[in-house]
Amino acid sequence: MIRDESIESYLGRLASGEPTPGGGATGALAVAEGAGLLAMAARFSAAEEDARSSEGLIAACLGLADGDERGFGAVAEAFGLPRDTPEARSRRSAAIQAALSEAVRPPRGIVHAAERALDLAEHVLDAANPNVLSDVGAALGCIRGGLTAAAVTLETNLGPLRDEGLEGIVRTDVDRADRLVARADALLGRVRAAVTG
Template sequence: MIDSQNIRAYVERMASGEPAPGGGAAAALQAALGAALVGMSARYTTAPEHTDHARHAAERAEELIPAALRLADADADAFGALSAAYALPKDSDQEQSERSRAIQEATMGAARPPRDLVGVGAEVLELTRELEQWVNPNVLSDVAAAAEAIRAAIATAVATIETNLASLKDHATREELNADVERGEELVDGAARLARRIRERIRG
């Protein structure tokens, strides 16, 4: 569980030969870092006319950090379930049928964490867009970093969704996942534009 490990131990575990945590968990960590940067940047904004906005952004960002981290664990758990499904016996026709059904169910389950992460990332990105309008200019680079972290998080989540999509047979589920991919790609483009715009402001 990510809550029981320090950052170094978790990253070293990711770098090991264990199958999980992997890319999906990395995306969740990126989203959590983006939310943390939003919270920090908002708290550096002390102009009286922006106090309420800054407080709301900081509080919501703080709530999104554990939401993102929970998805890191959910992704690892879902991958474990999928690996278990692939390990089922397939010697008889009945076993093959049961294994195929289990794989499809586990694949749908494995798609859930990255789909949820797209939603979390969208909310962090919206907070980042708000910050751009009134944030303390001294932390603009941190806001740009937040946008880049969210861009990476959503892009990675989309790649994970597409991996699961390739194995699914259910038409309705495939349509839902394709819609998530399209939404994610739009968010990735939006995050990239936001980061680029902020960097242009920094350069003056």
């Protein structure tokens, strides 16, 4: 599990020729890093409740990273199933759809976790100790990166997805991610304006 790995081990696996971990797991970890920075900034700003909320997001995002790795691993496995007979093709197709239905859950969760992180970032920013403004800015950059990774991962899964109801839900989350990226940019603009005075 990613949560139990050293950074060096995780990055080595990320750089390998294996299909997992990939972009979704990386997006979850980016949001987790952003939440970690927010927890630190909140503590320097006497906002302990925000710090604890941020720590909860870290735990949630670590779970999403592990879930994304498992989910995409199942998709890759399903795509590798035999397709030499009509029955095998039918089984393979059903396995792909079942795996995709599960694989979209973690990146959708990343979008929702990132939204909570942006709520916290805005709250922390409003009362931030000036000495940690750059950390709030770095947190926003991490959260933004996580949103982008989640959106691209979801868009990639839309191609082979055949469940129209789930497809609509996924498209809604991609649109939400795009709006949240714009919100992160606006908050980052506030940070940079405050830093440059």
